[in-house]
Amino acid sequence: MSEASTPTDLDLVRAIKAGDERAFEEMVERYHARVYSLSYGVLRNAEDAEESTQDTFLTLYRKIGTFDESKKFFSWFYRVALNQAYSRARRRPARTVAIEDYLPRFDESGHVASLEAGDFSQRIEDEAAAKELALRAEEFIAELAPAYRDVIWMNDVEEIPSAEIAETLEISIPAFKSRLHRARLYVRQRLSEITRPSARREAAG
Amino acid sequence: MSHGGEGPCDAPNSLEELTCERLILDKLLEFEEGTMPEPERARFRHHLELCPPCVHFLDSYRATGKTLRMLKPKEIPPALARTVLSFVRSRREKKGE
Numbered sequence: 001m002s003e004a005s006t007p008t009d010l011d012l013v014r015a016i017k018a019g020d021e022r023a024f025e026e027m028v029e030r031y032h033a034r035v036y037s038l039s040y041g042v043l044r045n046a047e048d049a050e051e052s053t054q055d056t057f058l059t060l061y062r063k064i065g066t067f068d069e070s071k072k073f074f075s076w077f078y079r080v081a082l083n084q085a086y087s088r089a090r091r092r093p094a095r096t097v098a099i100e101d102y103l104p105r106f107d108e109s110g111h112v113a114s115l116e117a118g119d120f121s122q123r124i125e126d127e128a129a130a131k132e133l134a135l136r137a138e139e140f141i142a143e144l145a146p147a148y149r150d151v152i153w154m155n156d157v158e159e160i161p162s163a164e165i166a167e168t169l170e171i172s173i174p175a176f177k178s179r180l181h182r183a184r185l186y187v188r189q190r191l192s193e194i195t196r197p198s199a200r201r202e203a204a205g
Numbered sequence: 206m207s208h209g210g211e212g213p214c215d216a217p218n219s220l221e222e223l224t225c226e227r228l229i230l231d232k233l234l235e236f237e238e239g240t241m242p243e244p245e246r247a248r249f250r251h252h253l254e255l256c257p258p259c260v261h262f263l264d265s266y267r268a269t270g271k272t273l274r275m276l277k278p279k280e281i282p283p284a285l286a287r288t289v290l291s292f293v294r295s296r297r298e299k300k301g302e
Contacts, residue, residue, distance in 0.1 A: 024290075024293075025290060028286050028289050028290055029286060032281060032285055032286050032289055033278070033281045034278075036279065036281040036282075036285060037278035037279045037281070040279040041279075046279075046282070049279070050282060050285060050288070053281075053285060053289060054288065054289050054292045054293070057289045057292075057293055058292065058293050058296055061293050103230070104229055104230070104262070106224070106225060106226040109224070110224030110225060110226035110227065111213070111214045111216075111224065111225045111226075111258075112214060112225040112226075112229070112256070112258035112259060112262065119261060119264060119265055119268075120265060120268055120272075121264040121265055121267065121268035124268050124271055124272055130271070130272060130275060131275060133272050134272050134273070134275040134276050137269075137272050137273055137276065138276055152273070156270070156273040156274065156276070157273065157276045157277070157278060158278050177234055180234070181230075181233065181234040184234075184266065184269055184270065184273070185229075185230075185266075187269050187272075187273065188265050188266055188268075188269040191265075191268075191269060191272065192265055
C-alpha cells in the first residue's frame with residue numbers, strides 16, 4: 001500500500017488479500033457509513049442495520065478472494081451489503097404495497113381524469129410541515145417492493161450517482177429511470193392523499 | 206409553475222399528440238432532468254399551457270422531490286467502525302481464519 005497518496009479501492013483490496021490488517025481497517029473507515037445507511041434503507045431499524053453492517057464486513061473479509069479485480073469494487077461491495085440486508089429482512093414478515101395501485105389514473109383518451117385534491121407544494125414552504133411530510137415519505141418508501149425501494153433510497157436519499165446504482169443493482173439505465181420515476185410517482189400519490197383537505201380534517205378530528 | 210386555471214385538460218387528443226398519460230408516465234422524468242431535446246420540450250410546455258391538471262401534477266411531483274431531498278442518509282452510530290473491527294477480528298479468531 002503506497003504511503004504517499006490515498007490508496008484506491010483496488011489498492012486496498014490487494015493489500016487485504018495479502019493479509020494487511022491496516023488496509024482492512026481503512027476499508028471499514030471508508031465504507032461503513034455508506035453500508036450502514038444502505039442497510040438501514042432496507043431494514044428500517046438501527047439495530048438490524050448495525051448487525052447487517054457487521055455481517056457485511058465479515059463477508060468482505062471472507063469473500064474478498066472471490067472479488068474479480070476487473071470489476072468495480074463499490075458495486076460488488078454494495079451488492080454484498082444489500083444481500084446481507086435482504087437475507088436479514090427475509091427473516092421477518094414483510095408488508096409491501098402494489099405500486100400499480102398508486103400510479104396516476106387516466107381516462108381512455110389518456111387525459112388526467114380529474115384534479116385530485118391534495119396539493120402539498122404550498123404546504124412544504126413551511127419547514128416544520130415539510131419535515132413531517134419527509135418522515136411520512138420515508139415510511140411510504142419502506143413499504144415499496146425492494147426493486148423500487150432501493151432505487152429511490154439510493155438515488156434520492158443516499159444520492160449515489162445513477163450509473164453506480166444501475167451497476168450495483170445490475171439493471172440498465174432505462175430500467176433504473178423507470179423504477180425511480182414510478183417510485184416517485186408513488187410517493188407523490190401517498191403524500192397527496194395524506195394532505196387532502198378531508199384527510200387533514202380527519203387527522204385533526 | 207402554478208396558475209389559477211382549474212379547468213380540465215384542453216390539449217388536443219390525437220395519436221401524435223402528447224397526452225397527459227404519456228407526459229406523466231413516460232416523459233416527466235426526462236423533462237425534469239433537462240435531458241429532453243428542445244422540440245419535445247416545446248411540445249411538453251405547450252401541453253402544460255393547455256392543461257391545468259398536468260401543471261398541478263408537475264407542482265406536486267416537484268414538491269415530492271423537494272420533500273425527498275430533506276431526508277438524509279442515516280447517521281451511523283459513532284462506535285460502529287470499532288464494533289465492526291472487533292466483531293470481524295473475534296469471528297476470525299473463532300473460526301481460525
